[in-house]
Amino acid sequence: MGVMVNQKFKIKNSDATLHNVHATPKINTEFNFAQPVKEQVNEKSFDKPEVPVRFMCNVHAWMFAYVGVFDHPYFAVTDKEGNFKISGVPNGKYTVEAYHVKTHRDGPGVSKEITVNGDTKADFTIELKK
Template sequence: MKLRTFGLALFGVAGLVSLSACKKDEAAPAPSTPTATEQAKPTAAAPAQTPPAPVGHSTIHGVVKFTGAAPAGADIAPPSDPACEGMALKDQPVMAKDGKLQNVLVRVKGPVAGAPAASQSSPPVVVDQLKCTYTPRVMGAQAGQPIQVRNSDQTLHNVRAMAGGKPLFNMAQPPSMPPVSKATPPDVEMIQLKCDVHPWMKAFVVVSQHPYFSTTGDDGAFSISGLPAGTYTLEAWHETLGTKTAQVTVKDGETAEASFEFNGSDKG
């Protein structure tokens, strides 16, 4: 295929354009230049995503409850970094509202027959660094699915990922750097993200061999869809309160209910 080189002096860019793909003598449209206001706007993090659900048509949803008094969070000294302005000054792992518990990862425990595999081309799990805080704090990922870490702060962060005591990656991420994207290892169940520049920053990625997981919001609710009919053991994990399990049977095309309850005295 013959290629011609068009000198686009108007734009200061040189490009190779296929004659079969473009009309002869037709100029390419000029790229738009963002205004100063648009450049100043923070980029919102994309929602965490999971691979497409399989052929199953069943759903499990429910709520994670919390009773008792929530443990007090650890104080964080006000940072001098202006990019951190507005961040919470307490590290509060137990976030309960109206008796509902946030940041609990609920998943089907063990393998699920017929579950689709994930790969580096699967939609990523996205975590952002905003006001010197990882958002979200707890998320799920399928083994092989990419984890994408963004920096929406105008400051340097350092993304350090650990699985137990095993380092997975450790990368400096200045504000101008593109997102860091790494495949989720197939042989780990928990990844912790930390920032060496801002040591209070932490996030947890719970890794499963299938896409049947959900993280509770401030209403304590979770929903797992696309399941084949069957009987499953659900596992609810919280970073400081530990793990609870429940057995649930769901019929084809129907929705089953499940619930968990944690207490302020639970340890994990």
């Protein structure tokens, strides 16, 4: 998922079992706390842009997720087919960047220059290294 810098987001434990929420950013401040109670909700935020921030549960090592932290509100997460929609973008010239954890872990994503004028469509292809 994506969040904005300093935007508070909620982390909820939907399971009737113990989890820990361990964020391992490289730029922002690392945190780790326990959620032993079902329906427990904690609020957190990050104060610097960073893509991606990895979240993991050390109680269950197979549980992990990635969060993008942006300094603007124009971002989206694709669906299963790779489609996405960013709403409310003012008309003008922009650079759109696509990110995938397998291809752009340590560098910038694939980017494309576009001009927005009302509803605008932009296609991207992310290629795996051969």
